[in-house]
Amino acid sequence: MKTVAVLGGGITGLCTMHYLQRQVLEKGLDVKLVLIEQNTYLGGKLHSAYEQGFIMETGADSIVARHKGVMELVKELNFEDSLVYNETGTSYIYTNNELHAIPLDSTFGIPMSLASLEASTLVSAAGKQEALKDFTLPNVGFTKESSIGEFLTYYFGEELVQNQIAPVLAGVYSGDLHQLSIASTLPYLIDYKNDYGSIIKGFEMHREQFVKAANKKFISFKNGLSSLIDRLEEMLTEVEILKGVATTGVVKNDNNYAISLANGETIEVDHVVMAIPNEAVQRLLRDEPLNEYFNQFNTASAITIYLGFDVPDTVLPADGTGFIVSHNSDLQCNAATWTSRKWKHTSSESKLLVRLFYKSINPAYEQLRAMSEEELTAVALEDVRKSLGIENKPVVVNVAKWINEMPKYDLAHQEALKGLTAELEVRYPNLSLAGCSYFGVGIGACIQNGKKVGEMIAKKLV
Secondary structure: EEEEEOOEEEEHHHHHHHHHHHHHHHOOOOEEEEEEEOOOOOOOOOOOOOOOOOEHHHHOOOOOOOOOHHHHHHHHHOHHHEEOOOOOEEEEEEEEEEEEEEEEEOOEEEEHHHHHHHHHHOOOOHHHHHHHHHHHHOOOOOOOOEHHHHHHHHHHHHHHHHHHHHHHHHHOOOOOOHEEOOOOOHHHHHHHHHOOOOHHHHHHHOOOHHHHOOOOOOOEEOOOOHHHHHHHHHHOOEEEEEEOOOOEEEOOOOOOOOEEEEEOOOOEEEEEEEEOOOOHHHHHOHHHHHHHHHOOOOOEEEEEEEEEEEHHHHHHOEEEEEEOOOOOOOOOOOOEEEEEOOOOOOOOOOEEEEEEEEEEEOOOHHHOOOOEEEEHHHHHHHHHHHHOOOOOOOOOOEEEEEEEEEEEOEHHHHHHHHHHHHHHHHHHOEEEEEEEHOOOOOHHHHHHHHHHHHHHHHHHOO
């Protein structure tokens, strides 16, 4: 009998096991499956908290529905009846201490038409004129490995990028646009420029897919994202799941791997999947020559704060779902989601629930990181007062700190990944990396990565 162990019970590890178990059962393979998670619960960054009628997602708050594999997994789990979709509405940028609507017909703040560019209240007439360079300047050598910040600034100008695009993209990808590659963010932009001579024209030619995706494009579940994790766990009937057990080492023997656990046990396995953060992989392998690769994978941090109020969420702007903060602001936060408006299921009595984000790109981040939960709550309440005029005391507060736990795909990422995987194939056969540290941020990317790894291992077991 062969043994396969997956280290890490987040969404990638669970999906790896889900698809591997399916292959094992369909093909009648004689395989023992073991999932090891150091936390007492599964899900990793997908974890829902419940209090006084509010549902609060302490990590990721939703899933991009159109991502390949997402709806396929939901259907396989027979979980469609639990689906909920986001409410659509206007997103804002908070700049110069007031809210400005991000123009309709834009993606990540990038105008998809001339009408969208003209409608922006975030860019001056001169800035709009400069952005028309997109229609006349050819590609001067940018590739998908180029900086997306340099690319967008060259064709749209500094003002549009800084005032409208950067707040959105930096918020999504947790980094400086000049340190992020086009490949790791929006790779199709290069294709649009090359194929149509203009980014905006490229969007116009693909308008239908973006319009379709803009409506109800995010999903969650009636009882929060943790219910998806619970459903996956329930389906892993042929898997031994060890929760609350930390892994302390992974050692390659002649024909297998020895996995050491904090409880003193050692498990010998034929295949191991490390669906855990990069720094944990580095710590467990303890292989000095590989550190030149491990050390090139960078991370960002964030603090999120939920505030639940005993007031109706009709106090919010009628059409809004949240805002992103630009550099011209007196707020401390980087963004805010009006959660009870965007996700109706999160507030059973339609009371106001707001989530604020404080990211490591924030100039005040180090001060914020050192604060107690009480001090952070005071900062968040002041941001809510300034941005929304709400001075009520919250009935629920939830603070989550994700310190150095958010992968940041900078310009060195792909080369480091290529080098690391090549080394591992030679020196660590039957050991696979998985997860967002390496193969894509977002739950959809993790689901797809887990499926790919699970099915790849199953082929080796036949």
